[in-house]
Amino acid sequence: MTTTLCLRGGRVIDPANGCDEVRDLYVRGGRMVELAPNERATEEIDLNGCIVMAGGIDMHTHIGGGKVNLARMLLPEDHRANANPLALPDNVLELASCGTCTPGTLATGYRYVEMGYTAAFEPAMMACNARHTHMEMGDTPILDHGAYVMLGNDELFLRMLAERWDFERIRDYAGWTINASKAMGVKVVNPGGISAFKFNQRKLDVDENHVHWQVTPRQVVHTLARALRELGVPHPLHIHGSNLGVAGNIQSTLDTIAALDGLPGHLTHIQFHAYGTEGPKKFSSAALQLAEVVNANKNVSIDVGQIMFGQTVTASGDTMRQHAQSGLADPRKWIGADIECEAGCGVVPFRYREQSYVNALQWVIGLEIFLLVDDPWRVVLTTDHPNGGPFTSYPHLIRLLMDRSFREEQLAKLHPEVAAQAALRSITRELSLYEIAIMTRAGPARLLGLPDRGHLGTGAAADIAVYRENPDREAMFATPEYVFKDGLMVSRAGRVTAAPVGGTHFVAPDYDRGIEQRLRRHLAAEGSVNFDHIAIGHDELCQCCNGGRLLPAACFQEASSS
Amino acid sequence: MNESDIAAEPGNAPWTCPFCPLLCDTFGVDTGPPGTPLKLVGSDCPRARAGLAHFDAATSTAQPQVDGRDCDLDTALAAAASLLASSRQPLFGGLGTDVAGARALYALACETGAICDAAQGKALMHGLRALQDRGGFSTTLAEVRTRADLIVCMTEDPTAHYPEFFRRCGAGVREDLRIETLPLNGDLFDTVSLLAALVAGRVRADHERVPAELAALAARLKAARYAVLVYESARLPLQGALVIEAIQRVVETLNRSTRAASLPLGGGDGASTVNQVFAWLSGLPLRSRAGPLGLEHEPLCFDAERLLTDGAADTLLWVSSYGPEPTPPATEVPRIVLGHPSMGLPRGDRVFIPVSTPGIGSSGHLFRTDGSVMLPLRPLYDDGLPSAADVVRRLTDAVKAQKKGRVQ
Numbered sequence: 017m018t019t020t021l022c023l024r025g026g027r028v029i030d031p032a033n034g035c036d037e038v039r040d041l042y043v044r045g046g047r048m049v050e051l052a053p054n055e056r057a058t059e060e061i062d063l064n065g066c067i068v069m070a071g072g073i074d075m076h077t078h079i080g081g082g083k084v085n086l087a088r089m090l091l092p093e094d095h096r097a098n099a100n101p102l103a104l105p106d107n108v109l110e111l112a113s114c115g116t117c118t119p120g121t122l123a124t125g126y127r128y129v130e131m132g133y134t135a136a137f138e139p140a141m142m143a144c145n146a147r148h149t150h151m152e153m154g155d156t157p158i159l160d161h162g163a164y165v166m167l168g169n170d171e172l173f174l175r176m177l178a179e180r181w182d183f184e185r186i187r188d189y190a191g192w193t194i195n196a197s198k199a200m201g202v203k204v205v206n207p208g209g210i211s212a213f214k215f216n217q218r219k220l221d222v223d224e225n226h227v228h229w230q231v232t233p234r235q236v237v238h239t240l241a242r243a244l245r246e247l248g249v250p251h252p253l254h255i256h257g258s259n260l261g262v263a264g265n266i267q268s269t270l271d272t273i274a275a276l277d278g279l280p281g282h283l284t285h286i287q288f289h290a291y292g293t294e295g296p297k298k299f300s301s302a303a304l305q306l307a308e309v310v311n312a313n314k315n316v317s318i319d320v321g322q323i324m325f326g327q328t329v330t331a332s333g334d335t336m337r338q339h340a341q342s343g344l345a346d347p348r349k350w351i352g353a354d355i356e357c358e359a360g361c362g363v364v365p366f367r368y369r370e371q372s373y374v375n376a377l378q379w380v381i382g383l384e385i386f387l388l389v390d391d392p393w394r395v396v397l398t399t400d401h402p403n404g405g406p407f408t409s410y411p412h413l414i415r416l417l418m419d420r421s422f423r424e425e426q427l428a429k430l431h432p433e434v435a436a437q438a439a440l441r442s443i444t445r446e447l448s449l450y451e452i453a454i455m456t457r458a459g460p461a462r463l464l465g466l467p468d469r470g471h472l473g474t475g476a477a478a479d480i481a482v483y484r485e486n487p488d489r490e491a492m493f494a495t496p497e498y499v500f501k502d503g504l505m506v507s508r509a510g511r512v513t514a515a516p517v518g519g520t521h522f523v524a525p526d527y528d529r530g531i532e533q534r535l536r537r538h539l540a541a542e543g544s545v546n547f548d549h550i551a552i553g554h555d556e557l558c559q560c561c562n563g564g565r566l567l568p569a570a571c572f573q574e575a576s577s578s
Numbered sequence: 579m580n581e582s583d584i585a586a587e588p589g590n591a592p593w594t595c596p597f598c599p600l601l602c603d604t605f606g607v608d609t610g611p612p613g614t615p616l617k618l619v620g621s622d623c624p625r626a627r628a629g630l631a632h633f634d635a636a637t638s639t640a641q642p643q644v645d646g647r648d649c650d651l652d653t654a655l656a657a658a659a660s661l662l663a664s665s666r667q668p669l670f671g672g673l674g675t676d677v678a679g680a681r682a683l684y685a686l687a688c689e690t691g692a693i694c695d696a697a698q699g700k701a702l703m704h705g706l707r708a709l710q711d712r713g714g715f716s717t718t719l720a721e722v723r724t725r726a727d728l729i730v731c732m733t734e735d736p737t738a739h740y741p742e743f744f745r746r747c748g749a750g751v752r753e754d755l756r757i758e759t760l761p762l763n764g765d766l767f768d769t770v771s772l773l774a775a776l777v778a779g780r781v782r783a784d785h786e787r788v789p790a791e792l793a794a795l796a797a798r799l800k801a802a803r804y805a806v807l808v809y810e811s812a813r814l815p816l817q818g819a820l821v822i823e824a825i826q827r828v829v830e831t832l833n834r835s836t837r838a839a840s841l842p843l844g845g846g847d848g849a850s851t852v853n854q855v856f857a858w859l860s861g862l863p864l865r866s867r868a869g870p871l872g873l874e875h876e877p878l879c880f881d882a883e884r885l886l887t888d889g890a891a892d893t894l895l896w897v898s899s900y901g902p903e904p905t906p907p908a909t910e911v912p913r914i915v916l917g918h919p920s921m922g923l924p925r926g927d928r929v930f931i932p933v934s935t936p937g938i939g940s941s942g943h944l945f946r947t948d949g950s951v952m953l954p955l956r957p958l959y960d961d962g963l964p965s966a967a968d969v970v971r972r973l974t975d976a977v978k979a980q981k982k983g984r985v986q
Contacts, residue, residue, distance in 0.1 A: 080858070082950050088857050092710055092875055095861040101872030111688045112868040113860050120861035144718075147943060148952045151677060152858045171724070214725060216803070216837045339833065349713040354839055355950045356720040363713070544719035544746065546592045546603040549953055556954060559678075560943075 019058045020044045020051070021503070026063030026482060029449050030070065031458040032471035036450055041068065043478040046502035050474050063482055066497055069453045070470050071134025071479030072410075075460040076254075076284050076319045077401040079124050080138045080152030080163070082145045083331040083361040086351050087118040087402070090363055091329055093347070094118060109515050117328045117365075117402040125157035125518070127408055130510045132481030132496040135469065135521075138163040139203050139254060139284065140333045143170075144356040144545065146197035146552060147560050150520065154561030158506050158514075160479075162200030162464075162521035162567075164254045165193055166333055168236045169210035170358035172538055177239060178229040184528070187243040191527025192535065194249065196551035198522040200464065200569065201251035203284075204240055205333040206258055207233035207272075210360040213336035220336070222258050222271035233258050234275040241279040247525035248571035250465020252280030252317065257289045260337045264293040266302035270309055278315050282463060285321025285400040287382040297373055301439060303384035311390050317463055318389070319396035322382035322413055323375065324405025329365045331402065338362020357542065368405070376430035380438040386417055387445045392454040393462065410456075411493035417447040418489045465569050466521065478503035519565035520557065526571075594955050596900055596937030597629030599846035599947035600719075602742050609958050612636035616938075616958065623741045632901045632920060633938050637962035640919030640932040651931065651964070651972075658914045658929045659976035661893050663984070668692040669891035671882040672906065673852040673864075674898040675966045676942035676955065680848070680855035682970035683897070689977055693867040693891065694856065695882035696849035697904040701811035703877050704818030705842055706853070706863055710877075711819065714826040717806060717839035718948040723748040728802035730795065731759045732770065732825055733813040740810075740843055740947075756798070761791045766815060770824040773799075778831045799828070804837045811844035843947050847900055851945045883907065899933050899966050916966050934963040 021043040029036050042049050042057060051057070078084050088095070095115045096102055102114040105126075113122030128136060136156070141149040141163035153161035167173055167190060176186050190202060208231060209220040217227040222234050241253040257272045259265040269289040273281070283289065286306065294300035310316050327346075332338050335352055342350045342364055351363040368375040382404070389395045397414070401407040416423050427435050447455075461470020468476045480500040486492035499507035506514045536547040554566060594603040606619035607630065616630040642654035662668055670687060673680070673696040687694050696702055708714060722729065729747060736743045744750075749757055763769045769792070775781040776788065776796035783793035799805050807825050814821050825840055832838035844850070849864075857863040862873055865880035874880075885891045886909045896906035898917040905921065906913050912928040915921060919932035936942025939961025945952050 085854055085858050086709075086949075088861050089706060089709055089863055090713055092862065095873065095875065101869070101874040103872045104868055111685060111859070112873050114873050115861035118861070121858050123861065142950065144720075144951050147954070148854075148945070151855075151943075151952075155681070155859055214721070214804070214837065345713075349711065351709065351713040352715040353950065354717045354721045354725075356718045357724055358720075361950075542720065542724050544723060545951060545953065546594075548592050549594065549603055562681075 018044055020049070020055070022057030022060040023063050023068060023480070023482070024060050026066040026068035027485070028068045028472060029453045030472045031450055031454045032461070033473045041472060043500065043503045046478055048472055048474055048476045048478055061498065065485050067449060067483045067485055068472070069481050069483070070457045070472050070476070071481050071499065071501065072132050072456045073460040073470055074128070074133055074136040074398065074401070074407060075396055075464060076139045076398045077136050077407055078138060078140065078331050078403070079136055079156055079401070080121065081141055081149035083140070083333070083363055084118055084152065086361065087329045087331045087363045088115065088120070090349060090351055091117065091365060094329070107512055109512050116408070117406050118331070121152050121155040122157060125159050125515070126512050129158045129499055129501070129507050129512060131408070131410065131494065132483065132499050133159065134479035134499070134501050135160040137161065137200060137464070140205065141165050141197060141199060142355060142359040143193055143197045143550070144358060150198065150552070150557060150560040153520070154517065154564055156518065158501055158516060159518045160521060160567065161518055164201040164203040164251070165197045165199035166203050166205055166359050167193060168204035168207045168240055169360070171211060171542070174208060174211055174226065174229040174231060177231045177235055183239070183242070185531060186239060187246050188527040188531035189535070190240065190243040191247050191525045192531055194247070195524055195527070198520070198552050198557050200521050200523055201249060201254055202240060202244055203254040203256065204236060205256040206260065206336055207236035209233070209258060209336045210333060213339065213360065214354050218336065218340070220258055222268050222275060234271065237272055237275040237281070238277060238279070241276050241281050245279055247527065249523055249525055250569060250572065251463060252282045254282050254284055256284050256334065260288050260334055261341060263291050263299045265289050265291050266305055269306060273309055273313055273316055276315060280315050282317045282319070284319050285398065285403065286318040287321045287323065287378060287385060287404065290381050290385060299374055299377060301377060301381045301384060303381050303388055304439065307385060307388035310394065317394040317396070318385070319398040320382050320385055321398055321400035321404045323368050323378045324399055324409040324412065325368045325370050325375070325379070326405065327365070327367045328402045328405050329363060331361070331363045333359055333361055335360030335362045338364050356544065370430050373431045373434060376434035379430065380427070380434060380440045383416060383423065384440050384443065386447070387443045392451045393459045395455055396460050396463065397452070397455040411490045414452055414493045415488070415490035418452065420444060420446050464521070517562050517564040519567045520561045521567045521569055523569050523571055593958065594937055594953050595626045595629070596935070596944060596955050598625050598740060599844065599850065600740055600742055600746055601944060601946045601953045602626070602746070603953060607958055609635040621742065625741055629901060632918060633935065635959050637960065638919045638932060640963070642932065643930040645928060654929050654931050655969070655972050655976050658931070658973055659980050661912050661914060661928060662690050662895070662973070663977050663980040665690065665893035667891050668893045668895060669882055669885055670694040670895045670897070672697045672896040672898045672904060674848045674900050674904070675852065676848060676936040676944055677851060677855055678942060678965060678967035679897065679899065679970065680852040681859070682967040682974070683852070684856055684859045686970050686974040686977070688868045689974055691867055691869055692895070693865070693880045693885065695865050695880060696852060697847060698812060698844065698849040699865065699882060701814070701844050702849050702853060702864065704811050704814050704822060705844065707819040707877055708822035708826065712823050712826060714822070715829050715833060715839050716948065717841055718950050719746050719946070721839070722806050722841060725804045726806045727754050727756065728798060728805040729755065729757045730799070730805065730807050731757070732807050732809040733766070735759060736808060736810055736843055739812070743843065758795070761789065761795065763789045763792055767821050767824065770821055770828070774824050774827040774831065777828050799832060799838065800836065802836065802838070805832060807838070807840045809840070809842055811842055841948060845945065845947060847904070848944070850949065854945055854949070886911065897966055899935050916969055919963065931969050932963055933966045933969055934961050936965070939963060940965050
């Protein structure tokens with residue numbers, strides 16, 4: 017007999033279904049179900065005094081692939097406690113795995129799940145490194161996962177733009193790349209800039225020409241956003257904009273939004289792209305300016321990339337900017353790479369300091385963005401793990417957003433000029449549990465096009481996090497009472513209780529396969545891998561992902577008719 | 579089954595050569611009737627030919643052995659599990675396997691507290707220690723092929739060990755590509771340090787201790803659009819990490835005004851692949867163990883050779899699935915060998931289990947020398963042998979079962 021679990025009497029906060037009420041939920045066969053009048057549950061858990069939400073979804077977290085593993089190898093000090101090794105797990109369900117900024121994949125899965133998250137998405141997969149990326153995610157236990165493949169810095173794409181190929185061929189190339197790499201979306205990083213750095217260009221504004229190809233980031237962004245729209249890929253173009261970390265880069269960010277020309281676009285770790293040049297240090301918050309534009313442009317969504325004070329490591333595809341920042345590395349070492357005429361990578365350790373004017377302001381800017389954008393459905397809670405801080409700091413971040421007095425206590429500890437002048441001081445908004453539920457599960461699921469995730473309606477996957485109500489929101493969100501993945505209890509009071517293999521989300525858009533002959537010729541002439549070895553088939557994907565379920569997501573029906 | 583899955587069937591897709599970390603994938607292999615050696619088609623690479631010569635397209639009849647006697651797999655696994663379960667400090671060496679094998683080995687290493695070090699551990703640690711201390715800037719084969727205008731071989735001509743390397747770089751095709759070898763002036767470290775000083779302008783080119791050819795090389799590096807400094811980790815001397823750091827110093831200085839990158843050659847025979855897999859699973863690379871105090875990483879102390887010499891390990895599990903070489907080191911401690919069927923059982927081995935070769939008799943995945951590209955290995959035929967991953971998984975279950983039996 018199939019078991020039916022009743023989660024009785026919890027306060028269910030389920031924004032996708034407009035729900036915030038005390039009610040019972042039923043789980044059967046890994047799904048949320050309704051009971052017929054004569055049916056009874058076979059098991060019951062009393063959730064009186066608990067908050068029930070869908071499992072958390074982190075749609076931008078660097079958890080797998082080449083640069084993440086380089087970061088692990090760069091920082092053995094992140095994988096020990098001073099001179100001592102980190103203790104082995106005391107839970108027989110866990111294999112040994114350690115680290116804080118870039119934990120091993122096993123620890124990544126365990127720690128996310130203990131915190132109530134049930135899915136995570138790697139935002140920067142290189143096509144040439146796709147198998148590796150999927151393998152790491154497959155070795156991240158319990159969590160479902162997916163990745164966005166990087167385009168817009170590959171020499172072929174830039175050549176196509178420069179030589180004014182038909183848009184349809186460029187679109188087909190994007191479609192082929194998504195299919196071949198089994199991606200969930202497309203990310204562009206410093207559009208054109210990673211390639212430009214290989215040609216020794218050190219800066220690239222949105223309307224500035226790539227020194228070799230003579231195309232602009234504006235063209236790159238618009239073309240890719242249009243291609244995804246026409247391919248029907250649900251997740252909008254994932255954009256890491258130009259001039260990351262540069263004072264005054266708000267102009268690049270506004271120009272990038274304008275380049276979308278109304279097409280859907282998701283601007284990621286926007287905190288790093290919201291800097292003005294005002295004040296004595298020529299470095300200021302442009303959060304208000306940004307929020308006004310995001311509020312006015314409904315085609316735009318963002319994730320924040322909040323910074324958290326302490327040691328971390330920044331791992332990025334943006335070689336141009338990481339090279340420029342490498343002098344700030346702490347500890348003083350860094351890794352860079354030019355990769356396969358399609359991408360790059362830069363890994364720079366970093367310590368955010370409360371007494372640094374710039375770091376303190378970055379912290380303020382992130383929080384201001386959270387609190388100034390009106391529509392929580394278009395703001396996703398991230399630290400751009402590990403770039404702004406490790407994902408394990410989410411409960412602290414949630415408390416900062418929900419508790420104004422706590423926020424002010426923290427602000428008072430910062431660099432005195434920032435503490436005294438930040439506009440954040442006058443922002444009284446405190447996010448509600450309902451808004452947090454949107455920003456951490458319902459919103460990301462919608463932005464990714466996952467109709468059965470991020471909510472608790474009938475038919476949804478039974479990915480559920482149950483928190484004990486506690487006015488200290490940090491404590492509450494750090495250790496949920498129960499976490500269920502596809503109906504299976506995977507964590508109880510912060511301790512993993514089962515470690516199944518997660519599933520792989522990807523999209524498979526249609527495209528004209530005529531493009532493959534051109535790609536075959538291109539790779540033979542300029543590549544280093546046989547064309548027939550690029551694409552990952554379903555069986556191979558399954559092997560890479562450790563035998564986890566394949567979860568293809570549907571593309572828009574109106575694709576290519578637009 | 580879609581098109582790319584069909585490609586995974588024997589003989590349906592181009593072959594990826596598993597015998598060197600360049601992972602060339604544009605050559606063919608002529609598989610004649612079973613029993614005839616495999617022949618390379620489209621290249622005369624001696625390394626690939628030598629690798630293929632150990633295979634004959636026939637289903638293997640090799641049997642597992644315990645103490646020199648043929649037995650079935652279960653008997654061999656039980657004997658191996660018994661050795662590992664009673665070992666106070668097992669050592670996993672060789673590590674000639676693929677991603678799947680590495681994934682399985684990690685679980686067994688956690689179960690037994692084994693220290694893991696690749697056959698090429700010394701060379702691997704040169705690169706790893708330099709990375710841990712300083713980082714570095716590297717590039718990949720496609721970048722070199724299309725972008726490099728100057729390749730400098732820092733550890734002599736790589737052709738002897740990587741016969742296809744220059745072809746992969748586009749040598750002979752691109753007229754704007756210049757290839758040269760570092761002219762030694764004293765030892766390697768002295769030379770690279772002096773080159774770094776010249777490139778950075780810390781020593782004048784006309785200084786009396788500067789050889790003219792090194793000064794000229796420094797000038798060409800500074801004038802190059804995209805210079806690539808190639809080095810073979812296995813050719814580095816003791817404390818090779820210092821040489822790599824000096825090479826990275828040259829690259830870093832050049833990158834202030836022009837473009838340059840390093841390219842390491844090494845990590846074959848599964849070494850860099852197993853290193854990557856262990857790093858992602860645990861957070862720590864090879865020469866680590868899940869020991870009594872926790873997860874320990876000791877790039878110097880956990881050297882397989884040193885541990886055996888010091889008597890610090892009491893059981894050796896050796897994996898060599900790409901060929902009969904490398905053989906396990908001579909040692910007094912009991913050895914369990916998962917290897918190429920023709921390895922047979924050297925005297926002193928307690929357990930031998932023949933395993934399939936990824937890229938010949940079964941599928942698999944390996945990282946290329948540049949670390950960014952992972953390629954699929956397609957089988958040429960079914961060799962009828964279990965994969966190292968299968969054997970290790972079963973061994974792990976058997977060790978768990980034996981430990982449980984002892985507790986009860």
